[in-house]
Amino acid sequence: MERITQVLRTRRPTSTFTVKITNDATTIDNAGIYLLTFQVGASGASGASNQFAVYLGGTEVTGSRFGIDQALVNNLPNYGQMIFEADAGATATLKNNDSSSGTVALSTGAGGTLTATNASIVIHRLN
Numbered sequence: 001m002e003r004i005t006q007v008l009r010t011r012r013p014t015s016t017f018t019v020k021i022t023n024d025a026t027t028i029d030n031a032g033i034y035l036l037t038f039q040v041g042a043s044g045a046s047g048a049s050n051q052f053a054v055y056l057g058g059t060e061v062t063g064s065r066f067g068i069d070q071a072l073v074n075n076l077p078n079y080g081q082m083i084f085e086a087d088a089g090a091t092a093t094l095k096n097n098d099s100s101s102g103t104v105a106l107s108t109g110a111g112g113t114l115t116a117t118n119a120s121i122v123i124h125r126l127n
Contacts, residue, residue: 025091026123033126036061037081038094041107041118042068051097052078057090065097083126094121106108 011020028034042050051067053060062076066080086092 010085025093026121028086028090028092028123030125031086031088033083033085035081035083035124035126036092037079037122039079039120040094040104041079041116042104050078050096052080053097054080054082054084055093055095056084056086058104092123108114 027084036054038052038054040050040052049067049069053065055061061082061084064080064082064084066078068076068078108115108118
């Protein structure tokens with residue numbers, strides 16, 4: 001998940017979130033209902049079947065585990081989207097739950113010769 005960490009470090013969230021670089025978790029400063037969307041672009045055999053889920057305070061968010069079987073379609077991104085309620089100070093973390101190799105290689109040059117974004121997390125406060 002090195003690339004996911006890099007995306008979080010280079011694209012700062014709005015003022016209602018802080019990113020704790022020491023543990024790569026997003027801290028939600030304000031209580032509310034949130035929509036979280038993520039995308040992970042794994043590549044090749046080392047990015048084969050993978051599952052990612054969102055954890056809130058160390059507990060998996062119900063319905064947040066999404067997987068992909070790269071053996072069926074190579075370089076297909078894994079997308080996930082969920083709505084959850086969070087208390088002020090809660091931490092959200094995207095975790096690799098399962099992969100055939102234990103790690104997921106992220107595609108860095110998908111679609112061309114230049115380095116492309118291969119993972120993203122977007123969090124919207126709904127209320």
